[in-house]
Amino acid sequence: MSRYIARRLLFAALLVAVSSSAALVLTRLAPGDFASGLIGTSGGFEAVARERERLGLDRPIAVQYVEWLRGAVRLDLGTSLLYRRPVTELLGQRLANTAILAVAALLLATLAGLPAGVFTGSRQRGVLPGVVRLLSLVFLSLPPLVTSLVLVLLAARTGWFPLGGMQSSSSEIGGALSWLTDLGHHLVLPALALALPLAATLERLQSQAMADAVSQPFTLAALARGVPRSRVVWRHALRASLTPVVSVYGYVIGGLLSGSLIVEVVTAWPGLGRLMYEAIRARDLYLVAGCAAAGSLFLAAGSLASDLALAWTDPRVGRA
Amino acid sequence: MTGRRGGRDARPTLQRAGAALLALIAVAALAAPVLAPHEPGEVFRDHAFAPPMPPRVVDAEGRWRGPFVYPVRLVNRLEQRYEEDRSRPLPLAFFSRGRLVRLPDESQGPWLPLGGDGSGRDLLTRLLFGARTSLGVAAVAALGAILIGLVLGGVAGYAGGGVDETLMRFSEFVLVMTAVFVVLALRSALPLLRPPATVFLLMSAIFALVGWPWVARAVRGVIASERTRDYSVAALSLGATHTRLLVVHLLPACRRLLAAQAVLLVPAFVLAEATLSYLGLGFPDTTASWGSMLQDASDPNVLLRCPWTLAPAGGIALVTLAVNLFLEAEPRPPR
Numbered sequence: 001m002s003r004y005i006a007r008r009l010l011f012a013a014l015l016v017a018v019s020s021s022a023a024l025v026l027t028r029l030a031p032g033d034f035a036s037g038l039i040g041t042s043g044g045f046e047a048v049a050r051e052r053e054r055l056g057l058d059r060p061i062a063v064q065y066v067e068w069l070r071g072a073v074r075l076d077l078g079t080s081l082l083y084r085r086p087v088t089e090l091l092g093q094r095l096a097n098t099a100i101l102a103v104a105a106l107l108l109a110t111l112a113g114l115p116a117g118v119f120t121g122s123r124q125r126g127v128l129p130g131v132v133r134l135l136s137l138v139f140l141s142l143p144p145l146v147t148s149l150v151l152v153l154l155a156a157r158t159g160w161f162p163l164g165g166m167q168s169s170s171s172e173i174g175g176a177l178s179w180l181t182d183l184g185h186h187l188v189l190p191a192l193a194l195a196l197p198l199a200a201t202l203e204r205l206q207s208q209a210m211a212d213a214v215s216q217p218f219t220l221a222a223l224a225r226g227v228p229r230s231r232v233v234w235r236h237a238l239r240a241s242l243t244p245v246v247s248v249y250g251y252v253i254g255g256l257l258s259g260s261l262i263v264e265v266v267t268a269w270p271g272l273g274r275l276m277y278e279a280i281r282a283r284d285l286y287l288v289a290g291c292a293a294a295g296s297l298f299l300a301a302g303s304l305a306s307d308l309a310l311a312w313t314d315p316r317v318g319r320a
Numbered sequence: 321m322t323g324r325r326g327g328r329d330a331r332p333t334l335q336r337a338g339a340a341l342l343a344l345i346a347v348a349a350l351a352a353p354v355l356a357p358h359e360p361g362e363v364f365r366d367h368a369f370a371p372p373m374p375p376r377v378v379d380a381e382g383r384w385r386g387p388f389v390y391p392v393r394l395v396n397r398l399e400q401r402y403e404e405d406r407s408r409p410l411p412l413a414f415f416s417r418g419r420l421v422r423l424p425d426e427s428q429g430p431w432l433p434l435g436g437d438g439s440g441r442d443l444l445t446r447l448l449f450g451a452r453t454s455l456g457v458a459a460v461a462a463l464g465a466i467l468i469g470l471v472l473g474g475v476a477g478y479a480g481g482g483v484d485e486t487l488m489r490f491s492e493f494v495l496v497m498t499a500v501f502v503v504l505a506l507r508s509a510l511p512l513l514r515p516p517a518t519v520f521l522l523m524s525a526i527f528a529l530v531g532w533p534w535v536a537r538a539v540r541g542v543i544a545s546e547r548t549r550d551y552s553v554a555a556l557s558l559g560a561t562h563t564r565l566l567v568v569h570l571l572p573a574c575r576r577l578l579a580a581q582a583v584l585l586v587p588a589f590v591l592a593e594a595t596l597s598y599l600g601l602g603f604p605d606t607t608a609s610w611g612s613m614l615q616d617a618s619d620p621n622v623l624l625r626c627p628w629t630l631a632p633a634g635g636i637a638l639v640t641l642a643v644n645l646f647l648e649a650e651p652r653p654p655r
Contacts (some may be wrong), residue, residue, distance in 0.1 A: 015493065015496060018493075019501075022505070023501075023505050026505050026506065026508075026509040027505070027508070027509065029509060030508060030509040030510070031511050137641070137644055137645070137648075138641065140640075140644050141637050141638075141640035141641035141644050142637050142640070143591045143636065143637075143640065145591060145594060145595055145598065145614075145633070145636070146633040146636055146637050149614070149617055149623070149630060149633055150630065150633070152620055152623060153620075153623050153624065153627055153630065156620050156621075156623060156624040157624065163620045164620070254495075254496060254499075257500075257501075258499050258500040258501075261500050261501070261504075261595075262500070262595050262598070262599075265599065266618070273500075276501060276504065277504070277599060280504055280505065280508045280601075281508075281600075283508075288505065291501075292501060292505070295501050296496075299496055300496075303496065
């Protein structure tokens with residue numbers, strides 16, 4: 001097991017290094033840079049050149065890259081041109097915000113999707129399972145871009161939830177509790193937008209696995225011994241059917257990060273995805289590289305966690 | 321599917337419904353110039369964010385008549401308020417001047433069945449022409465991803481050993497990089513303002529470069545198991561070269577899988593196009609695509625007053641739904 005984890009850590013380190021380097025080099029090679037974007041066409045060529053020199057963007061790409069790399073090994077990812085603050089400082093806050101959103105969405109989706117999947121998987125016929133199945137087919141077809149726009153429309157119509165942002169300006173005053181409820185209030189919309197399609201995915205997977213599990217001889221044997229049906233389903237079959245769902249969590253986390261980018265842009269949630277988007281638009285190459293590094297780190301952590309969970313549900317995995 | 325016990329199986333019906341829906345969407349996209357009542361670039365200056373004008377058969381007095389619409393009139397330009405003119409029903413004409421249905425008398429203003437967008441262009445027309453752009457990008461990208469995946473997956477599965485290991489590690493690497501981040505970074509590294517045809521090709525190429533690992537991994541699995549089957553060994557012992565065995569005998573075994581993969585990639589790429597264009601990194605506003613159209617909906621105030629700007633989101637959902645229905649009965653490749 002420890003060798004396995006060591007290999008995963010190595011892979012994660014490689015992923016972070018390659019993706020951030022690629023992001024830096026790509027942004028540097030792209031036409032236009034931060035200085036030309038800042039000053040635009042009105043300021044004249046000389047002003048752009050001066051700004052470029054001041055920011056050190058006029059040096060050859062190799063020099064710039066090596067210097068960035070030298071800082072990066074000491075966990076110094078440079079200074080954001082856009083925010084004029086250290087990139088690592090910006091990333092910490094934004095990564096935490098995205099993590100809040102992602103964890104909330106994951107929890108919501110799991111709490112709704114898994115039981116629903118167990119329910120539809122253990123009952124083939126009936127009206128209610130059919131309705132749940134239909135609902136999940138519909139939500140499966142609504143990507144986060146669509147759900148977030150529709151939810152913003154609903155929120156604007158009803159006024160139940162704030163349309164965007166993470167915090168009201170007044171929330172600082174009332175102390176920790178009001179700060180927390182305010183955060184939760186803002187969290188509902190983006191988390192729901194991310195969670196709905198995800199819950200549907202989990203429901204479909206769990207339903208299939210459950211249907212397979214209840215048709216296995218061991219469930220029949222348990223029923224024959226007189227174990228109540230609900231106990232057979234929710235204890236025996238559930239544990240045996242968890243592996244497929246748990247094994248997709250690694251991919252799910254990647255999907256969450258992708259989905260949260262668009263949700264963050266639509267609902268103005270100050271997370272990593274929106275920071276990446278801003279950085280790319282402004283051609284802030286250090287910030288782009290930093291976001292890529294943070295994103296890969298997030299992914300690596302997520303897939304490691306899902307692997308450990310897999311080893312827990314299916315003891316055969318870790319020993320292989 | 322050992323879990324399906326007895327009873328009627330609902331799957332073929334669902335699958336047929338999905339196939340029909342997909343065909344319908346494809347026909348709508350292909351026949352856009354005939355189905356759309358206007359040109360996609362046609363601007364009606366007095367109809368920015370105009371409300372939808374549904375065709376009716378019962379007029380305000382409750383009488384039945386041929387299909388007609390009520391014209392809408394701008395009553396307040398500042399608030400963009402419109403009013404339906406119920407006193408003048410305008411009859412619709414079918415099969416006239418090369419269109420399926422249109423308003424012959426547009427002196428009272430144009431007929432915008434789904435309303436107008438922010439510049440006063442017909443939303444339905446742009447939705448239909450946008451389907452061509454969005455589905456076109458997705459189809460070309462899916463084809464590209466399948467080609468790359470077929471070659472790399474085929475080679476990996478056939479060669480085995482070190483080549484297999486290297487190619488699969490590489491594909492795993494591409495898989496775990498967050499697709500949207502990669503697509504954003506690649507797209508922004510390329511010139512932004514280009515002719516629509518160039519943007520079309522650029523986007524397709526980027527999507528194909530991100531999407532191929534799914535295909536490659538599935539193809540590799542099939543090839544690796546098929547090549548140890550008796551018929552492969554027989555072909556080899558009869559003197560077939562490795563290339564011939566791979567191309568003529570083994571790759572056809574992936575047909576069904578590839579069809580499923582192609583269908584599965586299309587909605588993912590449609591969504592990718594919409595995301596990029598929505599963020600302003602894809603097609604410009606002048607090219608109707610589902611993503612560029614959704615930019616109108618990015619302002620909550622507009623969204624609240626004009627929910628019909630969400631129509632392209634409906635298109636995306638419809639394509640995804642059709643594919644999900646269609647693939648219900650397919651062995652779903654791992655994603």
